[in-house]
Amino acid sequence: MNKTFKIYAVIFIVMMLILALLEVNKKETTDWRKNFDPNEKSPFGLFVFSNEAKDLFKNKLKEIEQTPYEYYNQKKGAHNIIVIEHDIDRESWKKILEQVSAGSDAMLMVSNIPKEISDSIGFYDSDISFEEENVLKLTDKKYQNDFIQLDKFPSGRGFSYIKPQAEILGKTMEKKNTDQANFIKVQFGKGTIYAHSEPLFLTNYYLLKPGNVKYAQDVFSYLPDRETLWFVESKSKVSRFFMRFVLSNPALKYAWWTFLGGLILFIFFNAKRKQRIVPVIEPLRNTSVDFVKSIGNLYLQEGDFHDMMAKKAQYFLNKVRMDLLIDTQNIDEEFAKKLQMKTGKSIEKINEAISLIKRAQDPYASVMKEDLEKINKLLDEILK
Template sequence: MNKTFKIYAVIFIIVMVILALLEVNKKETTDWRKTFDRNEKSPFGLFVFSNEAKDLFKGNLKKVEQAPYEYYNQYKKEPHNIVLIENNIDKESWKKILDQVAKGSDAMLMASRMPKQISDTIGYYDSEISFEEENVLKLTDKKYQNDFIKLDKFPSGRGFSFIKPGVVVLGKTVEKKNADQANFIKIKFGKGNIYAHSEPLFLTNYYLLKPGNVKYAQDVFSYLPDRETLWFVENNSKTSRFFMRFILSNPALKYAWWIFLGGLVLFIFFNAKRKQRIVPVIEPLRNTSVDFVKSIGNLYLQEGDFHDMMAKKAQYFLNKVRIDLLIDTQDLDTDFAKKLQLKTGKPMEIINEAISLIKRAQDPYAQVMKEDLARINKLLDDILK
């Protein structure tokens, strides 16, 4: 086991121990926000009601995720029931709902703050009627006198005041220090009825799970006829589409994800230190001898000094003869010509012509043409082949 691996192992164990201690000592926090979300299991969500609503309405409940305006433009409905619980509904959708009620449908509206379109249309005013931390919801009908619900966690304290004639009070908020205030009313509208309840909190998980509280909810909805009921719910497509939402919403997966990211960062950090820097590629030095010779040759050619070039060629040739052929080149006479012919095997005519040109190259006063330079260059190269 090398040293680097040991470091990784120690760091990983330390991180795991810290996370374990945090998990053990972590205090569960309760989300007391009034979300009224049918999928939310927090105290003030509607998860329990959403699951039990089918039995509450005897199988006649349909959850609609479309806005009422879109739904009623798409479907023509016979008289039915409409349920709305703390919905954010646009003005045109309210017009569609009121139009359905006028034709014989019944609407059950449950909201701590009633929309102005509804209050102005049916004639009542909702306001804050209580500032107590606890109150009791009761129905006015004598047959429901024994069914009530006690709100001991964040009641809205809202109700209805300045009620116009024709509005029937079905439920009240009862307090010890204050007079009873209306919180559940019924209004005749066209051929149908509108039921408005100002305290939807009794439908949340926290209260429905308490013994006996379900009966109050059953009593409230018993005012609706036994027929098809449409519950307009918030569209779940508005929820986050972040690809990590499932992992981050699950504590175990969330911790695993953060451990993975931490380990990846540590791996990159330590691994990067071990990597050698990139060795730059050094190109080898180029052999520029040929280029140099070409440059010198071009220089002589441009200057037109054929005599000097011819002399250097002759000097180079004689040097090669002395070194390679071991022939003395001090005297370029007949004896030299014979030895060169014997060593190279070239015809005597070529040998004699080459010697003649060499002598001309060595004579500083001789006239040399371009053709002479080309001829001596060819003859000397042929002899040394």
């Protein structure tokens, strides 16, 4: 058994022990998300309502997994429509309004009434309260003894402005705030729209409490006794991910992640090169710069500034011939004009440079160190 295998074995055993401890000490957590899913048994799912709804509507309830836009592709007689906290597209809302206008009734249990509906039934502002508890109660005297107390995450939404044509059917009551409408009725064409801003009372958590079912029955009693369509999220939308079976099973999921962890560790440790380290060989040093520096120092030590100045002028004129294609046989006024046009430098600088070049070419001219520095700087600026 080699050393690498022992390391893998120890790491694998440690990982398995950690996973076992996590599994043993894992606590069941409650999912308090407001999903409003008819298949969810979590507190804020609609599993209980979905099972009891058929009796509530006398077996006349039909769950529709299509969007209203897809479902209403042909004329349909008067019926009831239910929407519970369901995201519906604009065209589908238009289809619902068309059905209501033709004589159907719609019960909309949504915390945020869409603009397509509010614009059609009358403008209103949505009021929001942040109280942790409130009570939902209907305004009709025959339902005055039926109410429901919301003590877990109420939305606190209601209608703060309602037009005269709307009838208030229910209110939200709070200790520190005034009552606000949460359930209204509006005539629309030949039909009626009922809008409730707090669908939370239909979730599993509240329907399983004693006495709360009566409030839900009272709310739906406003709908006539006839066929009722409930538009729900499609139950047929099953994940197509190829690992869905493995990830849906806790034991298989842990095994899968353990396998992936071991595979990553294996790749990490085996990614190292197993061949001998290749020694770094320093490349041959370029001595051209050193040579140039040595020649420069030699000239400076000799102090022959006139010779260096002449070489600089000769190098400059060669560059002018090769790069700028200007004849340098006669360094006169015409040469100055051509050089000025091609370099864009001022005529004063070019005339000064020509004067220094002629001085460098004169073997009897007296040249100082300052002259060498000046011509070097000036010619470099012209060719820059």
